[in-house]
Amino acid sequence: MTLSSAVCFKCVHDTFLSTWVTETGALDHCSLCGDMAQSVALVEITARARAVLDQYIWEARNHRHWGSDGSRLESPGEPLKYWVAEVFACSPGAPIVQAVCGGLSEECEALPIFSTTIHYSIRPAGVKSALNRWCDIQEGMRHSSRFFNDEARQLLSWLFDDLGQYAESAEADHVVQTLKPDDCPAIYRARRSPAEKVERIRDNPDTELGSPPKEVSGEGRMNPAGIPAFYGAFDRQTCIAELRPLPQDSFISGRFQLIRAVRVLDFERFEGANLGPIPSFFDPEYFKHLDRQGFLRKIHEEIRIPVDEEEKRNYLITQAVAEYLALKCSPRFDGVIFRSAQRAEGRNIVLFSHAAAKPTSSTVRFATGYRVSGAKAGDPLSIEYVAGSMILHTIDKDNVGTMDEVLKETESSNAIPEA
Template sequence: MDDQEAMVCYGCVDDDHLQQLIRSEGRSTGCFYCGKKRKAISIGRLSDLVAEVMYAFFESAPYGERGDELTFHVAEILGCGDSCAPLVGDVCGELVSCSQWQIMQGDEPRFDEFGLYSRLQFWPVETERKWRDFKSGIMHKSRFFNQSGKEFLEWLFGSIDSFRRGSTSDLNEDGVVRTIKADGNVELFRARECSLAEAQEIARNPDDQLGAPPKEKARAGRMNPEGVPVFYGAFERKTCVAELRPPVGGFVISGQFKLTRDLRVLDFKRLEDAYEHAPLSLFDPEYRLKMERRKFLTTFHGKIKNPVLPKHEHEYLTTQVIAEYLSTQHTPRIDGVIFESAQNSGGLNIVLFAHVVSMDSAGQVLRPPHDLNRPTRGIEYVPMTLVLHKIKAVEFDRDDHPYTGAPSHLFGEYYRSEDDWDW
């Protein structure tokens, strides 16, 4: 096809980045495909752009594995539907053909007309590097006023509100950031290790004694530094007891709590199989990094929920900083997080941040209708729900592998160098 005659305008493609590229480098002329006079580039130039994308992010489908025809991928790259079949056909024609002069020079078509192609699989190498730099920076350099750490978290969580695990438009049904309704009859539980004498003291004032501790008594934990009160709870009583890892023969007391206002929480469990609904353009120079970010976020639940071993509590610093960012810097603010229990398979933990549970943040908490001057917490104890548990036995689950002392990749936990990854 004669490139001088075949011009394609920005209106004939749906990809935002490609439209902008055509606007910036095209010239105003009649479009061969829609007939309108707009900024346009030649079909040859468009084919070269598509070829660059194909080389960067696609490969010939390995033998025996599923792939799709070139026309399918070209239509997807251009953001085209059935209405632009002629354009897709012309681009594919350019990709699979050679001029007579090129043939004489020994050239071959860039792509196989009858070949099948699939997307390259790659790992989030650059994002993992950013994550390691972030952890190192806050653990060994500066936690507070760490601008690079803040910038990383802004980049990582910037569009988290648009992530969904399904295709519905109901963000609360499928959204990674979900709203838990105060009137939704959600049962939350919290537990404390105690002696029998302490259990009696808790029973006299369970709302204060079993709820989030005051800032003077708040010890450092997974989601808070020392002196910052948070509510560590679970959706099941069994889970909140197990999370304490109590000794056999000891006592634990637990109680049920309810919300006094709606809360926005980030559900890390949902994040495992969620995706960002905002489309990514293959023509975006930052496409790869943005795709790496999406892939990295699907693995983030594992980084959050893994238990920290005794004498390694300093590793909580990473999750403490993340919680601080979500509760104080992210817009709109996150009230808490949900993650899977490491102690009770299938159980879910919930952590509610300081501005939800602390009486000191009076400007941020609900003032009940019956007393507009008295602040209250965003969560409160449900009367007559205390249960005292005597620990009789502890269950363990494990992975067993034959071991000879030879180097091996046990338990799926090993570092893969960049050269090991598939692209």
């Protein structure tokens, strides 16, 4: 079989490619099945396969068949026919696979050459990928244009703007959820509590365990300094695990309850969601689809993993995502849910500033003095502390469990009585 041999629309298997052969080919005897049908030359099929594979795979590193001592080494990656079969959506034994592998092995100037004697693996993200684009955008946001960065807005728009296709629901298996006070699971928040802080937290649990005031709000994975957010979890153990406890550390946790409905994006569900039919490898949209899923996984990973103090600049990507969801999506989001990195079965929730922080007065300093403004009207708070729900946890010396003590507290007019 030569590169000029005809291949019909039926023998290419892939639906997208089959349509292309039907629309652009001519009647000919197919060299694979012998039928008279719309066909194109194998060289055209091979060229398209080559273009796809060049983006998708590369030679597996450290490929060896035999060790120096004569023992067989397991080589990474898969043979060429494996990848060709995947691209054409057929079995490795299909005639088109053998034909294309033969064509790919032939030398062709200025085009990548693939060999049937080499193993290949999936290529890492390319220079045009969303992740690499974001790296460039981060550099620009840090050092040139942070507040009016059109490239960041365009990238996040591409990632999130079709969220409207997902039905909103209180059901846990939906990407976009509406959590309501009467059916939302309990939410917990914990703080590290050395002995000198226990009394202060016990006497003011709604303020000490809730979102901090904007004046003292530090930087977090989903908020810059000065823009507070509520970081919680759906169980106490996850709250404590997220604070990365050491033996004999002490923590106080409290329960919080929603007092209005909130709209949240579940990143764990979104990462694995059906983003529409997966395009054919031969469809120009395929690698955009793949790129989007990869970028979503990266964002979820960045949200989950705590960053050390000296690495907080790495929060930029997740802070930008939070601001986009809170301010640019319509309708906007009140928060996100994501999987815990510290506890396998744990799930965390972050409520953004407009949903979790009380409006406060502001002070602006001028050369001639100060201007003090009263608290501006804003969105109603979405969450409040449940009175009587505080527990003091002390990590045991082996760091495998906690000693728990229910804390008595003074009655708070801002707290919801525990049911």
